[in-house]
Amino acid sequence: MVKAIQVGLGFWGFDWTKEVIPQVPTVEMVAYVDANPEAIARVQAELGVPQNKCFLSLEEAARSVEADLVIATLRTEAHYPVVKQALELDFNVIVEKPFASTIAQAKELVALAKARNRILMVSQNYRFQPAPIAAAEMIGAQKFGPINLVSIDFRRHAPSQGYRYWDMPDPLLADMSIHHFDLMRMVLNDNPKRVSCRTWNPAGSPFGHHPTGVATIEFEKGVIVSYRGSWMSNGPATPWAGEWTIDCSEGEIWWTSRDHFMGKAGPDRLQTRERDAQPKQVELAPVEYPDRRGTLAAVAKVIETGSVPARFSSGEDNLYSLALVQATILSAFRDGEWVEIAEVMERV
Template sequence: MELFRIAVAGCGGMANTWVSYAQERDDARIVALVDIAEENAKNMAERYHLNCGIYRDIGEAIKDSGANLVFNVTVPEAHYHITTTALKMGCHVLSEKPMASSPEEAEEMVAIAQEAGKMFAVMQNRRYLKNIRAFHDLIKEGTIGAPGFVCADFFLGPHFGGFREVMDSPLILDMAIHTFDQARFITGADPVSVYCHEFNPPGSWYKGNAAAACIFELSDGSVFSYRGSWCAEGAPTSWESSWRITGSRGTAIWDGIAAPYGEIVADSDSQEFIRKTERVEATLSWSGREGHWGCLDEMFSALLENRKAETDCTDNIKSVAMVFGALQSAKRGQKIALQRE
């Protein structure tokens, strides 16, 4: 039964995963491909044997095809136009991150989605990994007690070429939202304030600032420290970052690759100078699919169950606030309050 008539906006490399996913579903069909470069859309139609209309304008595509769901896989600068047009025309929207290019756009997009009564959810694929789910559970179950200090290191040196290498803030705007969103997911806490220093290290091949250090105060009283660089060659961390969370009873570790674990105080009454600890392995109980496919599974399940997706815009805007708050802090050289009702 065909429930979802999908218009795909943006036919670049990232769209391949989204199109492949749609084609595996019995309840979905791609009815339109939209790209300002029609050749991109034509190539995608040929690659995936799609018999659908090809358009340069999202409004025309929705009107002609009768689409009721839009995959927004365009570049970040186009997210606002594609998403708001689709929502106003009665479509649900599933979008690549970041949801918007400014906090003002993000707020307006959330308001439009709520007014339209349509889902607007954002791809945060790094929530959907068995190891991060286990890490989340380790913290939620209180294994290390109350979290106090949350640390994430992200050091990689990818040579993308293209738009990322000419952005003003490529690390924070295009990548750090993954780690910021992961911190919210892992701890279950939201941002209260941020102080950020961003810079462009020697040897960087990026035009803009490709490195940053951020300190966030979180709603549970803990502090989240982020250190990152996108021009760090040698000794790379995982794309999922390297994590250390210290709590009132011990420490939880996840290197972003292997299974997470904790080390907790073995005897709280001990008078030793350095108390002995015991290792606690995380339980790998996540049975869903990982990455983009896991996030898309959740989005479609939410649509079918008429509920908000885990990465609904009303939640994701809190991660977006961390991004734009960090950028504002770096620009002003001062701590920025992050408050949203």
């Protein structure tokens, strides 16, 4: 059993406490931390967490319990100071995405984890689904030969779906597209080289910043990805991972993932189609611990065994997902100018 302290019991943190952590039997919760007494009172009243497991600071919890792991489920701007403190206290850490606000902060945390010989994992939960795993394996085996083009569409209509963050900067690229960008890297087993991106705010939108955008992303091995995303689409809603078409020299792979929302739940889907043939539905192998449960189970297993599995989203690996987000934002600011990932990675 991996003993864990959760830091951050707000809206999303409470969901982790209630829905995610109890479903990972290899993790034993020894403490819950939040600086807000009301958040502490809520987990005690609604989830029956005992008072002696609740603390107002990580330092206080660290003095009181023995633990292997900190689960950081706070707002983004709090990630850096809390993760840094946890690593300095010699805890392993799993943190929600994005794990830092800047590349400089992210690099500092990665270096600190290495210096302390601690594990730092980013909870890129979309990786732990059947369809992207199967797609990554097909691409790795070159089932249909080299890739010609990857096309991705994400469509949601936020005003009619309970979206709440109207004033968030870069609501598409920073809040949503990071999932798609990280999946690109996982499925293609490659890192981005440069990007051109445009974003805009449609007429009548309640957003204060741009919820719609398009990007062309070139990867190191030469694959080009055409990405289109919108929080203001009136077209058919896609699953959260978007709809992917991977056109290869000998055929096509189409897939989508995380098709659930407001009581609706559907399985991941993946189809293959050889040239000039009818598409075939592929039966997908189930994932033992999907989604956020998968990220938590994965970091617990690494702590227990010391063995890092394929497609593990370490902080060091996730630097390139964070850099792709920041490069698209910078390109959009520059009216679609190509931005090299190296430029973003080197910025202080």
